[in-house]
Structures are given as C-alpha cells and as structure tokens.
Amino acid sequence: MESVKVAVIDTNVLIRYLTNDEPQKAKAVESLLNKASDGELRILIPSIVIAELVWVLESYYRMEAEGIAELVEAILSTPGVEVTDKGIIASALKLYRDNSIDLIDAWIISFVKERDIKTIYTFDKKHYREIEGVETKVP
Structure with missing residues (x-):
C-alpha cells in the first residue's frame, strides 16, 4: 500500500487562494x-503560517477580524489539511474576533x-484585562 505524500x-499560497x-x-x-x-x-500547515496569514490579511489587504477569522476557520476545517496547534488557533481566533485583541495576544492567552x-508576565496588560482565568503581572 502506497503512503500518502505529505x-x-x-x-x-494561502494568500493567493483566499484573495x-x-x-x-x-x-x-x-x-x-x-x-x-x-x-x-x-x-x-505550520501554525506560524497562520499567524503570518492573519498579519498579511490585516496589514496589506485591510481585512477585518471577523472576515479573517472566517477564512482561517475554513482552512482549519478543510479535509486533508492539518494545521499544527489547531486547538490553540481555534481558541485564539475566537478571542481575536470577540475581544478586539490582536491574534498574537489571543494566541498567548489560548496557549x-x-x-x-x-499568569502572563507582560508590560502590555490592557490586552489581557478582560480575559477570565488569566492573571497579568509586570516583571
């Protein structure tokens, strides 16, 4: 039996497809x-690709969080496509869309x-202030 190529x-590649x-x-x-x-x-798809994808769609294509989250969620559910850290990404997308925080901060919270x-040590406490179950401290 022949194995499936990975x-x-x-x-x-995702940018060309999605835009x-x-x-x-x-x-x-x-x-x-x-x-x-x-x-x-x-x-x-390595999770870092998803982070870069969101950044490009925000900064270059000026897309809103809601639209970006929908596109990334579609990628996460595509048959035959595996995204590393899928659970963290899915959770981060929800925080990103619902809490007006950037994806990387949402990613850290999900992580x-x-x-x-x-506890999260940060100098940027405002991004984490309304997230239940996460305490922020200044180093």
Whole structure:
C-alpha cells in the first residue's frame, strides 16, 4: 500500500487562494486542496503560517477580524489539511474576533489556558484585562 505524500503550504499560497488576486494561482491552489480533500495528498500547515496569514490579511489587504477569522476557520476545517496547534488557533481566533485583541495576544492567552497556566508576565496588560482565568503581572 502506497503512503500518502505529505507537503507543507507556505503563506503566499494561502494568500493567493483566499484573495484570488492572481486567479491562475488561486485555481492551482484550489486544485491542490482538492487533491488533499480526495486523499491524494496530505497538507500540513505550520501554525506560524497562520499567524503570518492573519498579519498579511490585516496589514496589506485591510481585512477585518471577523472576515479573517472566517477564512482561517475554513482552512482549519478543510479535509486533508492539518494545521499544527489547531486547538490553540481555534481558541485564539475566537478571542481575536470577540475581544478586539490582536491574534498574537489571543494566541498567548489560548496557549496558557490550554496548559492550565494562570499568569502572563507582560508590560502590555490592557490586552489581557478582560480575559477570565488569566492573571497579568509586570516583571
């Protein structure tokens, strides 16, 4: 029995697909994702790619958190696509969308909650002030 090939997708591939700003490239990515859905290929997306994706969609494409969260959630649920730290990302997306904090701060909160850590040392306490179960301290 032949094993399924595993490949990694870079951020720019997801950008082309999600924005369709280069239709020919977007179509090629769609074909790749269809192969993953059909079980011909397994795609692995490192969590850092998701962080960069959100940053690019915010800063370059000027998208709002709600729209970005919907796109990333669609990626997380794509058959044949595996995203590292999927649980942390899903939790962070909810915080990002619902609490008007940037994704990285939401990621940190999700990370500490998953590991049952109660304290975050930071000089930027305002981003964490309304998050239940997380205490912030200044070093």
